[in-house]
Amino acid sequence: MKNKDSILDHISDNDILKLDNQLCFALYVSSREIIKKYKPSLDPLGLTYTGYITMLALWEKDNVTMKSLGEKLHLDSGTLTPLLKKLETKGLLVRERRSEDERNVYITLTKQGHELKKDTAIVPRQLISSSSFDEESTIELIKLLHRYITSIDK
Amino acid sequence: MKNKDSILDHISDNDILKLDNQLCFALYVSSREIIKKYKPSLDPLGLTYTGYITMLALWEKDNVTMKSLGEKLHLDSGTLTPLLKKLETKGLLVRERRSEDERNVYITLTKQGHELKKDTAIVPRQLISSSSFDEESTIELIKLLHRYITSIDK
DNA sequence: ACTTATTCAATTGTACTCAATTAAATTTTA
């Protein structure tokens, strides 16, 4: 059984180093540009981008350990500990250790944290409606990215 | 002429806030995860990820102003000034103002900067060959991302 | 020419992001 021909077999050093051929660079730019677009919508809510996606995760499921939250968001304690402390200070959530296993920190939304969800629903709507990228391509792109993340995760 | 039905017309607040429906989150995770994958390849070269893409841009075209380099990389002076100073300290490039317009800082690669290109060509090859994501999808993904970046830029 | 506006890089301050280390709690193993 033959291996399929790979692009790598024929591409020159010069071409393989071109910025526009790098998946990493396309992801890097896209990610930073889209995060910038969120700022005007998030500022009035008092949320940073990282705070925003953390709240999205918690609105889906709170009363979770920091570890499982970190796995969902692909963030570690170095990022999450200070971020969650800030969100706690803002009154959106509570961090607590429980006697069953004192190592874990459980994150639970407060009433205020739950209530913020209503005001936040306009955020993705604003983003999508101000975008000139068509819905079909957006859905296709999200699907491809999920497949990519699954492949890179292992 | 009727407008096409938009997903936004029917989707619930709950669904539109789901993490897995957010393009921004898929981009955010993909970008950070792929950058992490580069670290083992870049460490031996003494390059950070940002230093790496900066060198890619300069290997395509050096003797450019910081401004035009920043536009290519979507980075501003707050990020580039300290980064370029570090790359200059490492002997990879030179930063200089010219009498024709003292506002601009021109970036030029040194001999050492040019020579690093040879050793770097293995980096994207290592990444691609260690990836379980197929080439066809990768190319498709890059194309979609370029279209997306073009659309978000304006 | 002179004033005003613009451009560009540098600086400052805030907020991540992550690798590596530390310390406490729990689990596993001998």
Add this chain to the structure above:
DNA sequence: TAAAATTTAATTGAGTACAATTGAATAAGT
């Protein structure tokens, strides 16, 4: 059960990102 290994969060330090401000140089307007 006592020692060793593992798990979990917190901490530390380096390196970005980026908005906002500053200051110098140049361009535009009068």
